[in-house]
Amino acid sequence: MFEKVVPVNKERHAQTRIKEITGFSFASKFHIAYVTMHEFARAAAIYPIVFLEDKEKDEFRPVALLGLDAGTNLFVGADGKWDASYVPAIIRRYPFALASSDKEGQFTICIDEGSELVSSTEGSPLFDDKGEPTQVIENVKRYLSELQQMDALTREFAKFLAAHNMLTPLNMRVRESAGIKNIAGCYVINEERLNNLSDERFLEIRAKRYLPAIYAQLISLAQIERLVTLADKRAGK
Known part of the structure; x- marks a missing residue:
């Protein structure tokens, strides 16, 4: 999703503007989206939620499955519209992101300069004529701050599940128009x-x-x- 992420800077981005999101083509190739535990209730009515293991960080991260194959988001149509009532927060925050700063517990707002939503002529400015942050920056700061808090609690949630051996590998076979597909490589909560x-x-x-x-x-x-139904529909079956 992100191509060229850099910290927001009033000198570098003095003339930068952000266009309103009118479509989600930028997410059309993402078959997973990280979700916080606070999103589970709404996301669960639309997407399967599973945990992926990040061996490098020795942790599990919950994600919503957006497709059965890598590179395919079944919820983004050819017109760029999102075909579901709930869009994961990590998608809605685009093209902004948070990055850890040198000071512990502090984060820096970043922007993806490679995004088609970033412009020098269209959209709402990040800074005013005096170099002060506009309401766009203030809204992003508040939104990302809330998301960061939810992310921290979600990491504790996943850590608790792993520590008490409550996660188990998911191995599921589903039948789609092209044949049998194995869904594996992820984890779910062990109901037993x-x-x-x-x-x-x-x-x-x-x-x-x-x-x-x-x-x-x-x-x-x-x-x-x-x-499976969406995949069959897209395949014209």
């Missing part, structure tokens, strides 16, 4: 282990307010059938 938790552990999960996200993830797996 959840049901066999001690009362003490279950109450701990409830106290941490993880239960809604856990049940939403389990329920979301039914949406894999939606992906």
Whole structure:
């Protein structure tokens, strides 16, 4: 999704403008999108939610499956429109992103200069004539700050699941028009282990307010059938 991400700078971006998002063609080749646990309830009604293992960082990250094949987002049509009622926050924040700064706990707002939404002539300016941030920057700062807080809580959630052996590899075979497809390489919450938790552990999960996200993830797996239907429809079957 991102091509040329650089920190927002009032000298470098004095004339930079951001065009309004009117389509999602930029996300047409992304078959996964990271979601925070706070998005699970809404996302689960549309997308399967699974966990991917980041071995380099030794952590698991929850993502919404947007397609069955790498490079294909089944929710973005040829016209660039998103064919679903909920768009993951990481998609909606484009072309902005947060990057860790040199100071612990602080982040820098970045922008993808390679995005077609970035212009020097069209859209809303990032800075005014005096070099002060416009409302665009203020809105982005607030939105990314909220997203960063949700991201931190989601990392703790995934760390808790992994630490208590509640994740298990997903191995599923689905039938689509082209034949049988194996869905693997990701993890889901193990329902049997959840049901066999001690009362003490279950109450701990409830106290941490993880239960809604856990049940939403389990329920979301039914949406894999939606992906199969969309894939068949796109293939003209």
